[in-house]
Amino acid sequence: MGRSQPNIIVTGTPGVGKSSHCELIAQTTGLKHLSINQVVKDKGCYDGYDDELKTWIVDDDKLLDEIEEDVMKGGYIIDWHVCDVFPKSWIDLVVVLRADSTILYDRLKSRNYPEEKLQENLDAEIMQVILEEALESYDEEIVVELQSDNTEEIDSNVERIDSWLKQWKLDHPDGV
Numbered sequence: 001m002g003r004s005q006p007n008i009i010v011t012g013t014p015g016v017g018k019s020s021h022c023e024l025i026a027q028t029t030g031l032k033h034l035s036i037n038q039v040v041k042d043k044g045c046y047d048g049y050d051d052e053l054k055t056w057i058v059d060d061d062k063l064l065d066e067i068e069e070d071v072m073k074g075g076y077i078i079d080w081h082v083c084d085v086f087p088k089s090w091i092d093l094v095v096v097l098r099a100d101s102t103i104l105y106d107r108l109k110s111r112n113y114p115e116e117k118l119q120e121n122l123d124a125e126i127m128q129v130i131l132e133e134a135l136e137s138y139d140e141e142i143v144v145e146l147q148s149d150n151t152e153e154i155d156s157n158v159e160r161i162d163s164w165l166k167q168w169k170l171d172h173p174d175g176v
């Protein structure tokens with residue numbers, strides 16, 4: 001079965017603004033926001049809970065089984081801090097959001113993250129772990145790095161993604 005609409009991953013370190021972007025992208029484009037954290041919780045796609053890091057230990061196979069039928073139809077914005085588990089054939093664009101480390105620190109601090117988790121996430125952002133994962137997992141041409149330090153950047157990023165989507169539709173009148 002082909003897709004008449006593309007699938008987009010919006011990824012990045014926790015707190016970079018994935019949900020904020022996805023909500024606005026969904027409103028602007030009509031694509032559907034798929035919050036993977038929500039799916040994991042609602043459908044029980046986990047092996048347990050890491051008490052120290054206060055996070056679910058996700059069962060990737062179960063997660064992929066759960067979303068495959070929908071995502072294969074196209075038109076999804078996949079919102080998750082992990083990007084390297086989705087098959088290449090599902091994905092048309094990977095947006096890696098980035099944030100300045102002092103700004104990210106303040107965002108995570110205001111969420112009352114435990115110090116260890118906060119530091120781990122800040123290190124990951126500084127070391128651009130998720131960008132590297134995206135570049136290792138998908139063709140370089142479909143990976144886009146966008147800055148998310150302020151609300152003006154959210155607006156311009158969403159505009160850019162909307163333009164990309166319009167072009168994708170022109171380039172693929174019969175889908176993929």
Ligand SMILES: Nc1ncnc2c1ncn2[C@@H]1O[C@H](COP(=O)(O)OP(=O)(O)OP(=O)(O)O)[C@@H](O)[C@H]1O
Binds near residue numbers: 153
């Ligand atoms: N570009 C931005 N400008 C201003 N505030 C932002 C921006 N991006 C995120 N924020 C704020 O930072 C907080 C975290 O944003 P958001 O929940 O969208 O991040 P996230 O990447 O989805 O996080 P998580 O991976 O933990 O779900 C929110 O309070 C949001 O309003």
